Amino acid sequence: MVITKKGSRPNRQPGGDSLHKLDYRFIDELRSVPVSMELEDNRTYLKELFKDGSDFVIREFQLEQSVKALLVFIDGMAKTDLVNEAMKSLMTLEGGEKFIDNISSSVLPVSQLQPADNYGDLLLGVLGGDTALFVEKNNKALLMGIRGAEKRSIAEPETEAVIRGPREGFTEALRTNTSMLRRKLKTPHLKMKSLTIGRESNTSVVVTYLEDIAAPSVVDEVIGRLQKINIDAVLETGYIEELIQDSAYSPFPQIQYTERPDTVAAALLQGRVGIIVDGTPFVMLVPFVFVEILQASEDYYERFQIATLIRWLRYLFLFLSLLTPALYVAITTFHQDLLPTTLLLSVAAAREAIPFPAVIEALIMEVTFEALREAGIRLPKTIGSAVSILGALVVGQAAVQAGIVSAPMVIVVSITGIASFTIPRFNGAIAVRMLRFPILIVASIFGMYGILIMLMLILGHLASLRSFGVPYLSPIGPLSSGDLKDVAIRAPWWAMAKRPAFFPVQDGLRMSKDLPQEIMEQSGQRGKSVDHPSAEEEKL
Numbered sequence: 001m002v003i004t005k006k007g008s009r010p011n012r013q014p015g016g017d018s019l020h021k022l023d024y025r026f027i028d029e030l031r032s033v034p035v036s037m038e039l040e041d042n043r044t045y046l047k048e049l050f051k052d053g054s055d056f057v058i059r060e061f062q063l064e065q066s067v068k069a070l071l072v073f074i075d076g077m078a079k080t081d082l083v084n085e086a087m088k089s090l091m092t093l094e095g096g097e098k099f100i101d102n103i104s105s106s107v108l109p110v111s112q113l114q115p116a117d118n119y120g121d122l123l124l125g126v127l128g129g130d131t132a133l134f135v136e137k138n139n140k141a142l143l144m145g146i147r148g149a150e151k152r153s154i155a156e157p158e159t160e161a162v163i164r165g166p167r168e169g170f171t172e173a174l175r176t177n178t179s180m181l182r183r184k185l186k187t188p189h190l191k192m193k194s195l196t197i198g199r200e201s202n203t204s205v206v207v208t209y210l211e212d213i214a215a216p217s218v219v220d221e222v223i224g225r226l227q228k229i230n231i232d233a234v235l236e237t238g239y240i241e242e243l244i245q246d247s248a249y250s251p252f253p254q255i256q257y258t259e260r261p262d263t264v265a266a267a268l269l270q271g272r273v274g275i276i277v278d279g280t281p282f283v284m285l286v287p288f289v290f291v292e293i294l295q296a297s298e299d300y301y302e303r304f305q306i307a308t309l310i311r312w313l314r315y316l317f318l319f320l321s322l323l324t325p326a327l328y329v330a331i332t333t334f335h336q337d338l339l340p341t342t343l344l345l346s347v348a349a350a351r352e353a354i355p356f357p358a359v360i361e362a363l364i365m366e367v368t369f370e371a372l373r374e375a376g377i378r379l380p381k382t383i384g385s386a387v388s389i390l391g392a393l394v395v396g397q398a399a400v401q402a403g404i405v406s407a408p409m410v411i412v413v414s415i416t417g418i419a420s421f422t423i424p425r426f427n428g429a430i431a432v433r434m435l436r437f438p439i440l441i442v443a444s445i446f447g448m449y450g451i452l453i454m455l456m457l458i459l460g461h462l463a464s465l466r467s468f469g470v471p472y473l474s475p476i477g478p479l480s481s482g483d484l485k486d487v488a489i490r491a492p493w494w495a496m497a498k499r500p501a502f503f504p505v506q507d508g509l510r511m512s513k514d515l516p517q518e519i520m521e522q523s524g525q526r527g528k529s530v531d532h533p534s535a536e537e538e539k540l
Contacts (some may be wrong), residue, residue, distance in 0.1 A: 034431075071086075086131070197231070215504035287467040294318065294424065
């Protein structure tokens with residue numbers, strides 16, 4: 001094989017002294033290396049390619065009539081019992097068949113078979129868990145889909161608590177995740193396009209969408225951005241999220257991630273696009289708008305009245321989480337006249353012995369609370385919650401008794417922490433936690449005017465954001481009055497017959513209103529189509 005420079009096409013079969021000249025990190029380059037007709041050349045090439053790879057297995061055997069063959073697989077990623085079964089079928093092959101095409105159609109007891117005539121496609125399959133079959137005098141190999149890598153069983157998602165709804169979450173196995181999504185949406189319109197990202201990891205990525213609903217322009221934009229990624233490895237969705245989001249420097253998330261198949265299915269039905277990455281249970285959804293930070297799947301499973309009340313509570317606690325420490329510092333420092341006299345005297349008495357100004361006091365408590373939260377996450381589950389709760393109680397009480405912080409500040413920080421836990425989307429809660437500190441510092445300098453200025457800056461920043469072309473504040477700005485039924489309130493399903501207009505979709509109609517209208521016209525159970533016994537018949 002002769003290769004003059006990186007990326008050039010070889011003009012001979014694999015093997016020879018020039019193997020080291022090819023940069024094996026790039027699978028695309030290996031697509032220019034054809035499978036050799038000579039079995040020995042293929043064996044030598046693979047051994048050189050996987051030199052010092054203890055888990056790489058080459059099994060040599062013979063078909064009937066002494067036809068030489070090779071089975072190539074990665075130990076631990078292929079099911080050895082099925083590999084043995086396939087080899088047994090080949091070794092008992094009658095008639096001396098030696099052509100790959102005929103063997104694949106009549107001999108192998110494997111449902112998934114794919115030919116590969118180059119080493120790029122072949123290695124992608126083998127490194128993904130497939131088993132490759134080489135037969136002498138064939139210029140192609142056969143990939144057998146008999147994967148058997150260990151994987152975690154389906155369980156309830158840990159990052160998204162389930163109150164009502166399916167208690168199943170995605171796993172790290174790509175095909176398990178796609179099958180779970182396929183069970184939710186049993187339609188041929190559900191499309192799944194495969195990509196490979198990462199020069200070293202060759203991570204499998206699936207872009208999924210509903211062909212009859214999602215806008216082709218959005219799908220093309222998602223696929224285009226993914227195809228332009230040039231990175232050595234993708235180990236989690238966070239790698240891709242930072243590379244394809246519209247505004248990398250914004251603290252606000254522009255891409256949603258979730259562990260729940262029902263959440264992904266609901267998003268696809270809105271016209272959005274899902275990105276499934278092999279090796280992680282988190283699936284990304286685009287486009288993503290601000291109001292979805294405060295929406296949870298249970299909102300659509302419970303009655304709309306309680307879902308609306310809970311949403312009001314979330315919006316209230318969103319502002320409390322963002323502004324409570326800043327408001328406390330601004331009022332106690334500059335605007336004491338805003339407090340009732342009794343409350344003002346109580347706060348003043350509590351702060352009388354505190355040696356720090358209110359802003360330093362708030363920063364001490366906020367940083368301590370964030371440290372306790374992080375410690376509770378990193379510690380083992382059996383002791384993590386106990387340490388975080390006991391740490392908060394002990395540290396807070398000791399700090400008050402020592403005169404380092406005041407009791408009102410402990411209350412303010414506790415309310416702020418509790419409020420941040422009510423935000424359903426974790427990445428949205430992180431943005432609020434980060435913005436809390438600059439607002440606190442500005443409030444200590446300019447008081448309420450500083451808070452108002454910061455809020456206007458944040459609002460302007462939100463108005464400038466886009467998520468794959470969709471304004472981040474939709475449907476509030478720009479205003480889409482028909483979509484306000486699912487923002488601060490959750491209207492009943494029959495009132496949301498159309499899909500959100502701010503998402504570009506091909507089919508805007510979600511459901512028919514015929515049944516709800518018929519029931520309401522007939523006054524429910526006492527309607528015209530239901531026969532009810534008369535008073536005399538009821539007595540009988």
